[in-house]
Amino acid sequence: MFPLSHMMKSFIRKGCLTVIDADGKRHVFKGAPGPQVTMRLTDKRLYRTLVFNAELAAGEAYMDGTMRFEEGSTLRDFLTLFSINRLSLGSYPIQKVLRAIKMRFRKRQQSNRKGQAQQNVAHHYDLGNDFYRLFLDENMLYSCAYFREQGETLEQAQRNKLRLLASKLGLKPGMKVLDIGCGWGDLALYLATLEDVDVLGVTLSKEQQALATQRAEKAGLADRVRFELKDYRDVEGSFDRIVSVGMFEHVGVHHYDEFFKKLNALMPDDGLALLHSIGHMSPPGMASAWLRKYIFPGAYSPALSEVFEVVERNSLWVTDLEFLRVHYATTLAHWADRFETNRDKVIALYDERFARMWEFYLISAEMMFSTGSQLVFHMQLSRSRDAAPIVRDYITDKQRDYIEREKTLSLSV
Structure with missing residues (x-):
């Protein structure tokens, strides 16, 4: 599940995220005491897309049903865990580089011309x-x-x-x-x-x-x-x-x-x-x-x-x-x-x-x-x-x- 597992080790500073991969293997990423979430990924492509565009890939995976929550966990639990660890995600090296690139396109992203x-x-x-x-x-x-x-x-x-x-x-x-x-x-x-x-x-x-x-x-x-x-x-x-x-x-x-x-x-x-x-x-x-x-x-x-x-x-x-x-x-x-x-x-x-x-x-x-x-x-x-x-x-x-x-x-x- 590399490179996703590498990012998750850096990302989860508070709480615990258990990821069940597409082959049924469990990966546990644990930080200080906090929310506990179990998530199943059924599409191996998510191992990379979640690293390079986490918010977009996570939202689409939930919409498509390729990211599910199990063992009593809910979408709310996951998004709470995501939110309280957001600063560590933003400091991950790949994320910092991608953010700098995306900032160059802010004008196009926020275009609201007439029509x-x-x-x-x-x-x-x-x-x-x-x-x-x-x-x-x-x-x-x-x-x-x-x-x-x-x-x-x-x-x-x-x-x-x-x-x-x-x-x-x-x-x-x-x-x-x-x-x-x-x-x-x-x-x-x-x-x-x-x-x-x-x-x-x-x-x-x-x-x-x-x-x-x-x-x-x-x-x-x-x-x-x-x-x-x-x-x-x-x-x-x-x-x-x-x-x-x-x-x-x-x-x-x-x-x-x-x-x-x-x-x-x-x-x-x-x-x-x-x-x-x-x-x-x-x-x-x-x-x-x-x-x-x-x-x-x-x-x-x-x-x-x-x-x-x-x-x-x-x-x-x-x-x-x-x-x-x-x-x-x-x-x-x-x-x-x-x-x-x-x-x-x-x-x-x-x-x-x-x-x-x-x-x-x-x-x-x-x-x-x-x-x-x-x-x-x-x-x-x-x-x-x-x-x-x-x-x-x-x-x-x-x-x-x-x-x-x-x-x-x-x-x-």
């Missing part, structure tokens, strides 16, 4: 609304929730998230709001229900735009909330407030100047923009090859250093910054549980391989936020230093106000 950006979005978000209903909350929010208290439901935590975002926008009657990457429209509808504002939501997903429009009409808000199938780069006009949730991960580092320049152009001097995005606390890198190929083409969650330097070049003030460090791990655990409950329905919509692909995605993403380097940040931006209140108490005060207002509007969950 191509829509193709990338359609690959993921146009799988069908019926599919996403199987694991998202009842309002179909597909981004990190905000768990204020232990034991809250996913629906409660997603409402908390909308409330937190709204409190940072400082909305006033008559304002025009732009929601970049509006998803299925729940944030836009929430803002327009709470405040007398007009909201334009833009998305590149046909499925999302159609359902969001239906929801606005059903809620009686179509006169103040509209959704368009449009690239944010094609939006014109001026907006008092701009919000973007879970879309920045699809921009790509080499398009960041384009993104922040557009935010600057769309805001008046006293305007505010709020960016909710996945990032990471480690140096600049790239998304995994498996994630780019099967789940999010062109996607990348940035290091904070990559964001700040571009904000500075585009003459924008960072007026507030908050980190949600563990909330996405909890959100993803909820999604994975709901997905597993409805697994048979997923297979009926697609097939077993598709179900395995999404299991791998949801659980591996959870690991990125529980034991990996991923986090979520809220960055509030403006063209002027005093566009937002200079004391941060207003965010908490507004959340309390909205909690009471939700009760009168039948919005609480």
Whole structure:
């Protein structure tokens, strides 16, 4: 099983991985006390592909059924073990060389030019609304929730998230709001229900735009909330407030100047923009090859250093910054549980391989936020230093106000 066994000896620093090879022979790789996993490989080609592209090969092997877990071990156990040993994998000589080579192709990997950006979005978000209903909350929010208290439901935590975002926008009657990457429209509808504002939501997903429009009409808000199938780069006009949730991960580092320049152009001097995005606390890198190929083409969650330097070049003030460090791990655990409950329905919509692909995605993403380097940040931006209140108490005060207002509007969950 060489060269895989050589890499595994270096890789497993914590826990124990038992590999049963294609000939039935057992290989035990053991480090400090930790998770214990038994894995069977039925394809000898994995002995090499796992060394030269571990994440891609592991994901594909699980999808194809050539990597299985036995003796009580699960995919979650394996991905936990993988995550807690990820730094030792990255320091393995072959991996270091391959990473340096791959970094040279980041621009191509993160290309989101007009037209191509829509193709990338359609690959993921146009799988069908019926599919996403199987694991998202009842309002179909597909981004990190905000768990204020232990034991809250996913629906409660997603409402908390909308409330937190709204409190940072400082909305006033008559304002025009732009929601970049509006998803299925729940944030836009929430803002327009709470405040007398007009909201334009833009998305590149046909499925999302159609359902969001239906929801606005059903809620009686179509006169103040509209959704368009449009690239944010094609939006014109001026907006008092701009919000973007879970879309920045699809921009790509080499398009960041384009993104922040557009935010600057769309805001008046006293305007505010709020960016909710996945990032990471480690140096600049790239998304995994498996994630780019099967789940999010062109996607990348940035290091904070990559964001700040571009904000500075585009003459924008960072007026507030908050980190949600563990909330996405909890959100993803909820999604994975709901997905597993409805697994048979997923297979009926697609097939077993598709179900395995999404299991791998949801659980591996959870690991990125529980034991990996991923986090979520809220960055509030403006063209002027005093566009937002200079004391941060207003965010908490507004959340309390909205909690009471939700009760009168039948919005609480």
